[in-house]
Amino acid sequence: MNSLRRLFAIMQKEFRQLKRDRVSFGMIVMIPLIQLTIFGYAINSDVRHLRAAVSDESRTDLSRELIAMVQQTQVVDIVGAASGPRELEQWLKEGRISVGIVIPFDYARRVERGESQPAQLLVDGSDPIVGQAAVQVAQLRLPGVKASAASRNAAVEERTHSFSTAVVPFNVPPIAISVPAFEIRLDYNPERISAVSIVPALLGVILTMTMVLFTAVAIVRERERGTLEMLITTPVRTAELMIGKIVPCIGVGLVQISIILGLGVVLFHVPIRGSLVDLYIAGLAFIIANLTMGLLNSTFAQNQFQAMQLTFFFFLPSILLSGFMFPFDGMPVPAQWIGEMLPLTHFNRMSRGILLRGATLAEVGRDLWPMAAFFGVMMSVVLLRFRKRLD
Amino acid sequence: MQENPPLQHSTTPSLQPSDGPAIEAHGLTRRFGHVAAVDALDLTVERGRIHGFLGPNGSGKTTTLRMLCGLLRPSAGTAKVLGMDVAHEAEAIRRQIGYMTQRFSLYEDLTVIENLEFVAVVQGLPAKKRRLRVDELLGRYGLNDRRRQIVGTLSGGERQRLALSAAVLHEPKLLFLDEPTAAVDPQNRRDFWESLFDISDGGTTILVSTHYMDEAERCHSLSILDVGRLAASGRPRRLAEALGQRVVEVETATPREAQTALHRAAGVLSVAQIGTHLHILVDEGASDPVGVVTAALRDAGLKGQVTSARPGLEDVFVAVTIARRKREAERSAA
Structure with missing residues (x-):
């Protein structure tokens, strides 16, 4: 009973603080809005002109x-x-x-x-x-x-x-293009509009950044302002504190998914071929996995600046190795292993599957387990590392 | 499970039936790397007392308080708080203590009432009692018309009273206050100490750190800390009386010259100018402090009226810290 009440009190406090923090509140809405608009228009793998x-x-x-x-x-x-x-x-x-x-x-x-x-x-x-x-x-x-x-x-x-060697630029022998033996049929994005395949991936990319950063900052800010010292001298439990911090962030994540999807449909005509419920379930799993990364981040960072640096330390491999930037199959095997560990890799596969191919959650469900494993490992490390102490 | 007993200020006797001291520490040590912030500290605080930690910045006051609250693990030594071991029973201790940190540690972006209600829930106050207790404290500490104000906009005195309210909300048996009056004007400080006596009167033991002599003098008992070590301890009055006749005052027309002369004189520990007269502390071994000072002035060809004075806590503090520095100087010379 007391435990639930404490949990609720922490969540209520977080929401109140968020409501009064205009900058953070604005960022929740503006980050996905601006990034989606810019990247949706700018990233175009279908090269023309x-x-x-x-x-x-x-x-x-x-x-x-x-x-x-x-x-x-x-x-x-x-x-x-x-x-x-x-x-x-x-x-x-x-x-x-x-x-x-x-x-x-x-x-x-x-x-x-x-x-x-x-x-x-x-x-x-x-x-x-x-x-x-x-x-x-x-x-x-x-x-x-x-x-x-x-x-x-x-x-x-x-x-x-090849201009990679400037001294002898034309030493590559002519490549004969062989006879086109296959007719290519692009099934799920026949017009090859990049935005259509970029938006489902941007969903994961934007969430990775905001979720890890928001959770980390939520805890590090308390450390920075000295309120954590007050909190940890009360009977509050580590799990209550962590969950109380995570739940409002989950809410933020779901709001962001809705913003990106809505904008994707309106601006870029992204089709939603699968079920929205399936997508939100996949999104929820992905958000929770990323939040544990944020919590882990907060056990290392002493201030918000360090939290930011650690976020990018996780964010860069996520966008480079998840198949968002470069095709996953083209990467060397060790890089693929790292990629397989990242929640973004699996969420990208699921969101593309559900949104563009109309797959059901069951059909892309094999990508849920790596996220669950990621969550389990991260959360264990967090609970081991976070002590109600200052040393 | 023992719930916190209600604090009824008028009915409970000022000293509870004691089952051992509130705090008992032996050889308590905390090292950060190679530096010992607290070095082999022995401490006993009887229940129901206001015990002071007097010491300059960096003397180990905050580190000691944090160890006693279970926030820092001792590197060596043991400490029992309310009969419980700080190294192993920190969670149980937390339920019975209140801690007012040196730095303001409530949420500046919440209102007064939001902060107190949050702390009340986190401290596990039952719903019915919560409202009553918060209202009671708002009234007692003059924050009633600040209820809905965002804490970041409160004055220093108001913040301090709010922090005290939050620390005593759950009626702790033991209250730790870390330099609670650092950012507060003299009137507020006096009022604050009156509140502390009220709380103490209700049976709560208080451990308060300070670097103000006048605050230290108000404590029932005192530990003087100096570079992490216990330099002296006891009741403030006794500590001062123990200095005996070693304090001398000189009334002179040429205080600056007299001060220079006395600084060089053998047997003089410290000289401080207070207005037109000099306040002098003489070495422990001197049999006739007034004679020592008179002779030193005469040798310098200066005139002045030398009288014996009543020692204060500041003299105690100067005596123990200078004695330590002298010992260290002798050790490094040898």
């Missing part, structure tokens, strides 16, 4: 048709015409263009003979994402070529330049 230049030595209808076709893809914007391949290479090196299109003088003849790769793309390989995008251009089919030839041959040969 690369700066390109053409060196057309053929000057035929066919070559002009090719240029028009390339321009239609919107992957590149042709911003200039070069006098020859040498000039294209120079522009690439200077960074004035990302893609150079080389059309040789005998282009028309090559096409007529059904030669493979009658033209060449020079691509700045120092940015991997530009390289990937240029592949789309390389896979173009030529007009007016017989179906049999077209199915075998790609229109353009792609050559990627």
